[in-house]
Amino acid sequence: MPNFFKSALLLSAGTFLASGSYATPPGFNEPGMGQMPVRAAGDLTPRDVQDWWPEVVDLERLRQNETKADPLGEDFDYATDFAKLDLDEVKADVAAVLKDSKDWWPADYGSYTGLFIRLAWHSAGTYRSGDGRGGSDGGQIRFEPLNSWPDNGNLDKARRLLWPVKQKYGRSLSWSDLIILSGNVALEQAGFKTFGFAGGRTDDWQPELVYWGPESKFLTASRFSHGNGRPADEGAIPQELKQDLGASEMGLIYVNPEGPEGNPDILASGERIRTTFGRMGMNDEETAALIVGGHTLGKNHGASSKDCIGKEPAAAGVEAQGFGWKNSCGTGAGPDATTSGLEGAWTATPDTWSSNYLENLYNFEWRLTTSPAGAKQWIPVNADQVEFVPDAFDPEKFHPPVMLTTDLAMRYDPKYGPITKRWAENPAAMDAAFARAWFKLTHRDMGPAARYVGSEVPDEQFVWQDPLPSADYGTITSSDIDMLEGKIRDAGLSTSDLVRTAWAAAVTYRDTDMRGGANGSRIRLAPQKDWPVNDPETLARVIAAMEAIQADFNAMGTGRKVSIADLVVLGGAVAIEEAAKAAGHEIDVSFSPGRVDATQDQTDLESFEYLRPAADGFRNFYSERARLSPTEMLIDRADLLTLTVPEMTVLVAGMRALDANADGAKHGVFTDTPGALTNDFFVNLLDMRTEWSPVEGEEYVFEGRDRETGELKWTATEVDLVFGSNSELRAVAEVYAYADGEERFIKDFAQAWNKVMMLDRFDLR
Template sequence: MNIKADIPNRGECPFGGTRIGGAQGSEPQLDHWWPNRLKVELLHQDPIEANPLGKSFDYAKAFKTLDLDEVKKDIKAFLTSSVDWWPSDYGNYGPQMIRMAWHSAGTYRRADGRGGASEGMQRFAPINSWWDNGNTDKSRRLLWPIKQKYGAALSWADLYILAGNCSLEIMGFPTFGFGGGRVDAWEPDRATYWGPEGWNGKKPSESAPGPLEGHPNQMVTRTLRWEGEPKDEYYDLENPLAASHQSLIYVDPEGPNGNGDPMDSARDIRTTFSRMAMNDEETVALIAGGHAFGKSHGMTPPEEIGPAPEGAPIEAMGMGWHNPKGTGFAQYTMTNGIEGSWTPNPTKWDNDYLTNLFKFEWEQTKSPAGALQWKPKDPNAPKTPDAHTDEMHPLMMMTSDIALITDPEYRKVCEKFLNDFDAFTDAFSRAWFKLVHRDMGPKVRYLGPEVPEEDLDWQDPIPDLDHEVVNESDIATLKSKMMNAGLSVSDLVFVAWSSASTYRDSDKRGGANGGRIALEPQSGWEVNDPGRTEKVLKALRLIADEFNDAQSGNKRISLADAVVLGGCAAVEKAAKDAGVDVTVPFTPGRMDTTQELTNVEFFEWLQPVSDGFRNYHREDIVYNVPPEQLFLDRAMLLSLTAPEWTALVGGLRVLDTNWDGSKHGVFTDRPGTLTNDFFVNLTSPAYTWKKADEDGMSFTLNDFKTNEVKFTATRCDLIFGANSQLRQIAEVYGANDGHDRLVKDFVAAWNKVMMLDRYDLAA
């Protein structure tokens, strides 16, 4: 079919005159014309309509039907095979699958919990086309027969990690365990900010400077993510990013911007790995352990490699990076541009990587593709076999490897592992397990017979339920006591919300279960107004203790449950005071954890720097985006829809729950009462809004006729009237028939947030 010939007038639709072609993507679109608009539609990503498995499909139930031993047997049989279209290095696909699994999980970042392997996002743009993920498309296609056999019972996300584990095991490494339960997404992640996006296809070499820049298939690796230069005192990575360059998983293996400086590389490594929740020992274990296997590929200049999967021609069927040299694979493979292996035995778990790193003096050289790498100066150093021919080659190290013995702290860890192989093995086993499970949340979510019994502090352990929970009669009694304890509606709602809203769906951390609102570091967070929170906790603890002491059996209520119940009781009273009788759902069974089971450093990353729900915005931080953008981000982390977000904000404002007791957004004369006044006043044409400062961060609501100031507001209040999509929802709640609807929707959204972390109920 000749498209040009078959369309009578190119650009005109043969069925009626509507223009096609340019309007399908080449002309500027909505985001081009209005780049600063609030993209509320991001709250509705990955809708059920995109999922071919349907709303009723239960992945956990399907996964439990698998015989995991049989699945692993099939994977291991595949790993030691080879296919003509992409032969295995050394007759073993293991190293290739370890890299795929590592890069799938390695996108995780601790600041906002985004990234990681949990949804199989390596299948979609932009991640599938990052230069650092070169040829992972081949790894996924190689695994298709396994996925095809087990179908919906084995997600791609779980298969990636299981294949990585199996790869380690067939090469003699004892893995720490495996937990299934990763549910595949069905569309690209449009919300996560990965840094300035270039065109992701190729990386320029020194032999191909400027002319390639800007080419649609070109990825230019620049230090776009850093402030300062590597040797500057102030050299920091843009928050919340956790990889040193766009299109990389961690760091440039040749050194920052390919500068070949090991100390500069060490600084990048420490920054990126720490932002991915790894300490120095875990970092060394992962790098040294991962580089015990396989090889790097750099036999073809990067400017010759074809476009990444998202830019490849349709006949490539989703695979990119076509290599025109030789066969295009095997001994001609091009991935990151560096060529060679780290050890003489690339498919065996041993300590040769560290032995070689310390034993030889290393000098810089270049790969056939022009990439900077290192080789031993000693000509008698052991050789490494070619992956596909009978040739032997010098050992290879990257600048990021030399960094480990150049940086004093990393060197200490390397020496420890060099002298104690068992300690190294244990450290890598645990670090790998953490790497590939870090974004899965509490251990109760893990599935399968290989879940380790040991509780790890990064899993945020909460003791198992060990008592009978309260019944409906008990709940009614406790509510009455709470509402007569001298606590205001606002205070009870504030503390319950502060406890539950720490949850983030990105890595399933936080939430009210565990009662960590009473523990460090959360008890000291400014946004939680420690004095106000402690007053409420003291009263609730007294009520809970008196109730528990009065029980003759094993019935109890935890402080975690009491905090949520207090909020629910307060919402009911606030609704009743507004003329609406409503019962707020409450599901008991939360447990109180301990300070000893709470890793303060890990939990500190859940502290918000901006929280529009409580009108909190730290003044000591420089932001590159307005507060409403950060507010949208928090709504996404709570997995809220646009109506849920809107209803919650309107309700929380009239319930007077700002973190500092300010009246910003409290558009009512009846604070503490669950009215729809926020929306009535927000949408009223009888008022006019005026800036209260030059930056446009605070505002006053003035009577249109008298100019009298009625209310004050922040951007996180006004956005619900200013944004076109949010205003449509606000008008629903602000209408004459909107009050009952608001109360109903607020209660439903409130209950959703209170229950976001109740994975114990599904266990």
């Protein structure tokens, strides 16, 4: 079967496939045999499976979930250590660095204000709503490919400037928290009042494997299709961004500041901004506030030709010690610095917060020009008469203000224009909007407010945080749980109904931004209650039964109450215990009460639509919205659930045995006793008496027939058969197909099931 995910997986961590021909190794001349990309002579690095057979499923992301290295140890509790810090002292140390200009990287205007704001922004700005990947949590900007993206040029210097602070506080202050805090401190030192700051971001210790786009070259875009209503032959800029991507070009955080693909089309730039920032969870007002506020401070750097700039950190030699983009022109830094290639500042107060950005945007008419590095930018038509912007290093020199194509979109775009015009007349409104937008930008990937730590956590919660109500009642006891289990058993619900409902509630969780999960029981609310994958009719029946049980229990007057969220998860546990009993095994599925029920007002319809599965291999569900093959969509979902290879394997098999496919489909239900938790999936999948072949006209669907009689025995999807075809997955499947493998399978399934049910219990961490 074609594997559409290969390009995604190999391009994901910035390891771009070499363009050009492929060498055919000796003996590999037949169609379908492995072909390896041409390598340089003398290349002695090991070849992995994907080098030879690019279409073989790559399980690396799931192996990472099992083997993530953490030098701080498994028992280290970062939130506890961070809470002990004197945040005022930390901020004072950052503020001191802010003003301590270094000869090796001189500070603009004597302050690193703009540099630290940019560092925080670019660390957080990779977040995308579609799959929750990117963002500041984890400090991924320290690793490749983000560390060496062209849009992150010279941010390696910003982190080195902060190293003394990080070294002082050690493990009590993560890089990911320090980076965001440095942006807040920079804003505050410039005179801006921020909305607040929350710590609690833990550092990753290896790069996350992320699909950043289809391109094989930085600063190119093949991720758009024409979707703005203008025909391509009239020079339309394509606007429809494919898949879950956020940024507009490979290696950019957001959009090209010179305009789409370098074309200084102001209106097209506005459309591109709206598309990109929208994919990153920002509405028009938040987007405008971020651009206006972000460009109020600091300057662009393009004093030298880009020909002067050396290799990015990932390509530099060991002697560079992680530094990149060495500039060979002039001093290479300070007045000769080149980063984006654009040059100049937007305001007369580049180190002090003011409303001068909007004043300049509206007070001047602008003409297109180029920077010393050749980048397209804009200056006032009477530039020689309005030289009031101070030079970053020479107090005797002044320059005209500059604007970028993206800046002018804030004035001329039909939606952004009225917003910024209003702010030009009421700067205080702009300040308030930027404070909230900046807080969202730098915190949206942290998940629920339960993860927030520190003395500056704001009291207000926002709908984008997926807020949960506080329980004003006692938590159910073990005896209550026993009674409720009996009520669930007597409710007339099938094993598959209970399992499907609990799974549907929990599987929305994604570890990338800690959204989704069973807590809040949003499975009973729009939009989740209406998603076809959740079998709305079955779901409604189960929820109605749970509501009746809840009403009876909560009316008992014990001072304790049970939530629908707890009942849904408990129902799944009851069903699994009964299914194991039907297979001859007694097990106790773990259950931890304390979940609460969210309201519809606490649930943003648009943002929760991003959690709707386009595919869920655990339920054998696959839709036309899926961007990858069924197998790779399964791996993607397993990765979002932080599952290992064995955990994914047992969960798929268990869901098939429990007859829990979406819409009651029978693909992969390799058992004569559906609903009993047996290891029949593995036994029958690996049975050599069955021969498999594709079903004509049904993509990814197969039928298994008796080799001797030709009798149809089973049907399956690609997701089912991959556990027998892939050598790694088959090795795991064989363990559970052993004659004595069923008991181990049931135990491992119950543990993996409980892990998924508990992923969103931040209140217990």
